[in-house]
Amino acid sequence: MGRRLQTNPTAERALLVAVDWRNDGWDLESSLTELAHLAETDGLVVVGSVTQRLPKPNMTHYVGSGKLEEIRALKDTLHYDVVLVNDELSPGQLRHLEDALDAKVIDRTALILDIFARRAQTHEGRLQVELAQLEYRLPRLTRMWTHLSRQAVGGVGLRGPGETQLEVDRRQARRRIALIKSQLQEVHRHRELYRNRRRRQNIPVIALVGYTNAGKSTLLNRLTDAGVLAEDKLFATLDPTTRRVTLPSGRTVLMTDTVGFIHNLPTFLVAAFRATLEEILEASVIVHVMDVTHPKAAEQAETVRTVLEDLGADSRPKVTALNKIDRLGDGLTPDQIAADLNLPPTYVPISAATGAGVDLLLQRVEEILTEQQRLVPVRVVVPYSEAGLVDLFHRAGKVDSERFGEHGTLLAGHLPVDLLPRFEPYRETAGTR
Ligand SMILES: Nc1nc2c(ncn2[C@@H]2O[C@H](COP(=O)(O)OP(=O)(O)OP(=O)(O)O)[C@@H](O)[C@H]2O)c(=O)[nH]1
Ligand SMILES: [Mg+2]
Structure with a gap:
């Protein structure tokens, strides 16, 4: 399992410990490979792993007592400095485990936090x-x-x-x-000001989302000279980067690269990054970048779907970029993968590394934008407390008539499709005049 880079002699030696108890589609092997990848990303050297199948982790020391003995005994042969646990431990489990093993114990959450701290x-x-x-x-x-x-x-x-x-x-x-x-x-207030300015300029935002290491930054670098760090490490990107990208028609959009997702991401972590992630809600189009060569591509896609749903971004128009097709061996085609993954037909096979398919991806994005900007007739009564919306109607749509009624400003005219949800609560129904 995992790569074992044994290059740095001063690096801390880590023993991976995992209880196999979840039934979420991730087999233990893949889950451990990911943990090893996280460990290497954090500069640790993985010296071995111990696993145990249990209905659920032991309440006191995560593994059963027999396993605990085994792990303790391994210290003499593997000389590990750190025990890396594949789940988030309760404070009690952490304490008991450290006492029993007399070694540093780090759980998956603490490891991810450590990587985040280096990246921020x-x-x-x-x-x-x-x-x-x-x-x-x-x-x-x-x-x-x-x-x-x-x-x-x-x-x-x-x-x-x-x-x-x-x-x-x-x-x-x-x-x-x-x-x-x-x-x-305070930071978010500034961000909001910036967002408002951006909204006024009416430049569409395209958000790159995906599992960590899927190739989001590589794609942004391919499309611009963003110079975003892209490497074979998990969570290479933490802070969002936004760049201007020119679409085939010559039209300019803003493209944002954000923090990658990972399965079993602790909720408080998602909460801490919520403001950053909410940038995704602003996006006119979400490009979901997938690493199709990953053995757990389907599970990764599921994680991404869940996080987007949590954020309330699952209804945004989406294009799936099936990335890294340059690494697909003979026999397996992107279409087969898409079929296996049950993807809607809005996917585009690409290679961010070679640039293959990237033009088609941009074209697809442009088609969606065009559709969103299609004007449709609409009548709304906007309450006087929502003056900003009246402003927006004038700016982004076409106003045929405007009246001031008892309940608010009555506007009739045309609005771009993608703005309809914001006016939905005020769509005119009989009796609101
Ligand atoms: N062969 C191949 N490798 C790719 C491709 N796209 C990205 N990679 C590699 O995949 C690794 C991860 O790429 P990144 O662009 O850093 O991935 P990311 O989605 O930004 O990852 P995080 O920032 O960690 O969430 C790097 O080693 C890239 O060189 C591709 O199309 N083909
Ligand atoms: Mg990145």
Whole structure:
């Protein structure tokens, strides 16, 4: 399983530990390969793996006691420094496991957070990661405290793990969380201003979404000289990048590359990145980039669908880019893959690496945009509290008549298809005049 890069002698040695208990379509092997890939991305060297089939993880130390012994014994032969657990552990499991193994234990969530912390470059990205880290650590502060006292470091504040100190730590963490949240609000206010400006300019936004490592950044780089970091690592991109792209007709759109998705992404992490991900909701078209050469392509696509649904973006028009076709061996065609995946016919096979199919993809995007901008007749009564919508109607549509009624501004005219949902609550029905 997994690649075992043994190049860096100072790198920490990690033992992967996984309980096989989920029935979500991911076999243990693929799940472990992904964990190994995450570990390598974080600079660890994977020295082995231990697995166990259980109906569900052991409440106390994740694996059963026999396995626990086995893992402990492996320390003498594998000399691991870190035990990497394939699930998110409860604070209790984490503590018991560390005590039993006398080794550093990192769960999948902490590993992903660690990678995120390395990747975050923008002010917003850093704040989001710190928020997620604090929320992850808050319930686990007890562990960190006993950990320190066990090492008998001594010194200030370490003379006996009193409840008081623990409370101080928790209070500090909560205060910091509140502070970060208010700073993030400020950042989002700015983002909103920027978004409004963008809306006024009426430049359509195309969002690249997909599982981590699918090739989103490579595609953006292919289409522009974005210079976004693209590499065979998970979560290479954390901060969104937006670039202008020219479509075949010469028309300009904005294309945004965002953080990749992964299965079993902890909900608080999605929550921390929500604002960034909500950029996707602004998109006129979503391009779902898939790595068709991945053995778990179908499960990855399912993850992407679920996250989009959580974000409320599942109704946006979507094109699926079946990427990395240059790596498809003989025999398997993109059409067969699409059929296996039950994809709607709006897919385009591409290679972001060679550029094959990319023009067709842009053409497809353009067709959707054109359809969205098709004008349809509409009558609405916009409440006076929603003056912005009246403005939008004038800007983006064609107004035939405008009246000021008891319930709001009555507008009749034509609107582009993609704006209809925003006016839906105010579509005129009998009796609202
Ligand atoms: N052979 C081949 N490799 C590709 C193609 N597109 C991307 N890759 C490789 O796949 C790896 C991941 O590409 P990225 O563009 O970083 O993927 P991403 O979707 O941005 O990943 P994250 O930012 O981690 O979510 C890199 O090693 C790319 O070189 C392709 O069309 N063909
Ligand atoms: Mg990327």
